Amino acid sequence: MDKTRYFLSLTLIFLLGLAARAQDTTAAHRPEMADAFRSNGKIFVVIAVLVTILLGLFLYVMRLDWKIRKLEQRSKK
């Protein structure tokens, strides 16, 4: 009984080691991507920042557009 248990646990450890090694090689073959970063949700913070900047710059250019329009209307008179 003790002998079979000893043998079984030894096999398990060996198999675990193999599995770990197998995972190691597949990880080495896959190029590293920011998958974990995106699944954590942190990339949304960056996107929110970028979209804010984009909207801010658009508002700025829009205001410039309005100012030029006002100048045009004034010079028409």
Added chain:
Amino acid sequence: MLRQNWWKILSLVLLLYTFLAGFLGAVPALPILHETIRNLYFHVAMWFSMMIFFIVSVVSAVRYLRTMNPIFDLYSVEFAKSGIIFGLLGLSTGSIWARFTWGAFWSNDPKQLGAAIALLIYFAYLILRNAVTDTDKRARISAVYNIFAFAMLFPTIWIIPRLVDSLHPGGLGNPASFSEKDIDSRMRVVFWFGAVPGWALLGVWITSLRLRLDFLEQKNRSHG
């Protein structure tokens, strides 16, 4: 067209789509590039926008030479200026990208050198313009030079980098530029329907504002 608003809103919508799909959309997992492949929507879109502005600029230059209408000279110079700005942004963003993929900000890659030369030729266009004080003469000389500068884009950007070995896609050692090897259809949709028209329309908007200021200035000068 210049004073209508729908295409300005379209530009914002397209760029929002580019930013959202550009970061959240799936991209192929490639060695060396990793997530930086998303730079396609930003760095490469700068060059495509630059090319669009230089095309508008040279068409305006030809139209000026045919009609001698000074409005086309203004179109030509303002679109050339926007093209130069977008080209400089393309050069600097490419340099940052290169630092983290090819290992150096500048590695004398034929496409880097070609793009730099092409931009220098366009710098000379602005210098030439400012060297002539007579407005008619300035418009005619710079229109002729604009055609030369545009023609020089072909060897410097389109031909030479493809003839020799280049780090950029599209060179001899790396013939796949827009093929399935580099990007897939998911990226192509965002690039062609989001990034290129979005950035180009933003550039056209800014150019149109500069043009309207030019028109106002001209009007003031002729009245005062």
